[in-house]
């Protein structure tokens with residue numbers, strides 16, 4: 071039976087910020103798909119996640135086509151910051 075947990079795609083998953091995002095989303099109960107072309111990232115940052123059923127990794131360059139089956143709900147963090155009346159970016 072497929073998991074009902076929400077699934078998130080984290081690009082740059084093997085990098086500094088991305089690997090911490092993977093940890094956080096896993097901790098919060100999401101299924102995480104990590105994607106990275108490893109140009110600067112390091113698999114050592116996420117190797118502890120490979121054994122988890124909730125984590126999948128794809129070695130992939132995100133500037134090329136990515137097919138995602140099913141509906142997508144996109145919430146870019148940067149645009150949320152930009153539209154928040156309480157925050158501003160320099």
Ligand SMILES: NC(=O)c1ccc[n+]([C@@H]2O[C@H](COP(=O)([O-])OP(=O)(O)OC[C@H]3O[C@@H](n4cnc5c(N)ncnc54)[C@H](O)[C@@H]3O)[C@@H](O)[C@H]2O)c1
Pocket residue numbers: 081082083084085086087088105106107108109110111112130131132133
């Ligand atoms: N201990 C620390 O405090 C610490 C450690 C490392 C970095 N930093 C800081 O963090 C910042 C950098 O972190 P970051 O996470 O933005 O950079 P990063 O290089 O760690 O992560 C970016 C990730 O994106 C991937 N990537 C780049 N282009 C891609 C593409 N086209 N397709 C797929 N993947 C792609 C890279 O391989 C990498 O894994 C800097 O400000 C740095 O100084 C802090």
